[in-house]
Amino acid sequence: MPPKRKSDASSGDGSGAKKKKLARTPSKRESIPDVSGNDYSSEAATKDGKKWNLKFSSWNVNGIRAWVEKNGHSYVTAEDPDIFCVQETKCAKDLIPDDANIEGYHAYWLSGDKDGYSGTGLYSKQEPLSVTYGIDKEEHDKEGRVITAEFDKFYFVTAYVPNAGRGLPRLSYRSEKWDPDFREYLKNLDAKKPVVMCGDLNVAHKEIDIANPKSNKKSAGFTPQERQGFSELLEAGFVDAFRELYPEETKKYSYWTYMGNARGKNVGWRLDYFVVSEKIKDGICDSLIRSEVMGSDHCPVVLLMNI
Amino acid sequence: MPPKRKSDASSGDGSGAKKKKLARTPSKRESIPDVSGNDYSSEAATKDGKKWNLKFSSWNVNGIRAWVEKNGHSYVTAEDPDIFCVQETKCAKDLIPDDANIEGYHAYWLSGDKDGYSGTGLYSKQEPLSVTYGIDKEEHDKEGRVITAEFDKFYFVTAYVPNAGRGLPRLSYRSEKWDPDFREYLKNLDAKKPVVMCGDLNVAHKEIDIANPKSNKKSAGFTPQERQGFSELLEAGFVDAFRELYPEETKKYSYWTYMGNARGKNVGWRLDYFVVSEKIKDGICDSLIRSEVMGSDHCPVVLLMNI
DNA sequence: CATCTGATG
DNA sequence: CATCAGATG
Secondary structure (H helix, E strand, O other): OOOOOOOOOOOOOOOOOOOOOOOOOOOOOOOOOOOOOOOOOOOOEOOOOOEOOEEEEEEEOOOHHHHHHOOOOHHHHHHOOOEEEEEOOOOOHHHOOHHHOOOOOEEEEEOOOOOOOOOEEEEEOOOOOEEEEOOOOHHHOOOOOEEEEEOOOOEEEEEEOOOOOOOOOOHHHHHHHHHHHHHHHHHHHHOOOOEEEEEEOOOOOOHHHEOOOHHHOOOOOOOHHHHHHHHHHHHOOEEEHHHHHOOOOOOOOOEOOOHHHOOOOOOOEOOEEEEEEHHHHHHEEEEEEOOOOOOOOEOOEEEEEOO | OOOOOOOOOOOOOOOOOOOOOOOOOOOOOOOOOOOOOOOOOOOOEOOOOOEOOEEEEEEEOOOHHHHHHOOOOHHHHHHOOOEEEEEOOOOOHHHOOHHHOOOOOEEEEEOOOOOOOOOEEEEEOOOOOEEEEOOOOHHHOOOOOEEEEEOOOOEEEEEEOOOOOOOOOOHHHHHHHHHHHHHHHHHHHHOOOOEEEEEEOOOOOOHHHEOOOHHHOOOOOOOHHHHHHHHHHHHOOEEEHHHHHOOOOOOOOOEOOOHHHOOOOOOOEOOEEEEEEHHHHHHEEEEEEOOOOOOOOEOOEEEEEOO
16 A cells, blocks of 8 residues: 555644634743754665655654644654654644644544643555554543554554552553453454554653663562563564564663653653564564654654555 | 842842752743843932932742743843842743853742742842741742742842732632732831832733723733722722822833733733832832843842932 | 643653 | 643733
8 A cells, every 4th residue: 555645735624624722832941853954764674675655753742732832843844754653642622722733634633631741643545445443442531542544555653551550559450451451452463464652651661661670660660460461462463563673672762751861861651652563573674763863752663664 | 229239149048059950951042031132220319319229129030940041131230229129930840951050149939839830030239137937827829929038128039929810710819818808918117117119910901001901900910809909908908009100101111921922012900019108209210111031920120229 | 922830651 | 740721810
């Protein structure tokens, strides 16, 4: 499915709706992402030499309104992915800023019941065959966490996985309920067509995926339970695209707390992933972590595939 | 009492205490008050030719932490008053930023029970004989609104008068309880020594004191009840220093809502006053409204006296 | 249209 | 150390 590069930028679900409330005036803070000098081209190919024909990107934007004010969306134009996903939009659909509707993409938005919390978005150049929201479980689907887009040859899923919270108040929900149910959801999709799933999975899988493994064994995102949950997802027939290609690569992170200049010191976590069905893993061409791109406490991640 | 210009900057009530919490990093916003070119000297004198020997200034700072980040305190150094008062500090005593302790002044802080709400401060070059907090009425004294400093020849009072609120939820409290009790408090002081009172009195007294009298008759700060309360205060033996000197002066305001560029259009209210005992009104030399000084939605006001 | 807090991450 | 909401002005 090499997507038709059509220029219809209309939004699939009413993202052009009137705003209830105006966005705040941009702060005088400088626009943070300056991606103008970056080279996002790539000649990456599969092991058997097929060049990529689809580019995907995912970014936890930590508030899409703030991200737009910081000119974060300029990254999307520069990266030019076929599909771009955002997590933690923290914004009701009707309040998504106009500038978040990027020319050339169909945009799909999901938010939860609680204002300013969670929320995801999916942009696609090609219009999906269908778009669905949630994972078909009432219990999980009030927080705007999962969007699924069906294409001819695959399902594309973006997820913002529940954070276990400080003091781990939601660890049991996360690891005993969400993780198994989300895994089942993906397995069911995978039984029909291959799956590409991306997003902030709120777990650093192995010690190699976090700067300070020792001191974080009881921190949300690095507990044994959460790490085990990710292992079980992979065992269910999926691969972590970045780690598949770069099994030994250290110090590659996609999140740094804003506190204590963690990003400057690269004291980070790899929380943002592309996870793909094992049956299409040979289509992986490259998996990239755009750690230089500013605008959030996470950076974008990229997957190049030949499908 | 021409104050001894001593340089002891110690704070009268522990304002040097350790902070529980650090102030946020200053935003990148430019420092707003640039008072460096302003001439705050004055040759003002009483009607019978006595030059002022005391300068007082008062400013509703709308959050002392934000005000300090905006370099609002540079105004104090430039104005160089003998006593400077602030209202709406919105800050517990222990969290007052270090930069709010201005060299050459004793500082006294009061905050209420509710964090981030109300709060007043008083700076004095000369150390007062005593400083008291509140108006001796349990009912009123939980919101950090009044500081009284006793000097040799007068009492100095600063007040942040309760706002009646949008939809006037606290109008009855304000006009039936606070206003009479505060008036009694001042009358009792005045029975002992003359009083200079300043602050955000949260009322525009007459039509001349507000840009849009017609449309604000039901707005907090311009209801008949609040205006009447101020009239009754004056009838109890006090004068509005600014209006005493400038009975016909129009378009002089000390507050403009941040909304709709009201300040740019001078759509304002005169809410900040110096009110002095009638018996010392002949000591008034000048009363000034520093409407050019930025850093809050209010501007500073000044009183020059010979006492 | 600002200031705060408190929840959240 | 950020985001956002909601209270307050």
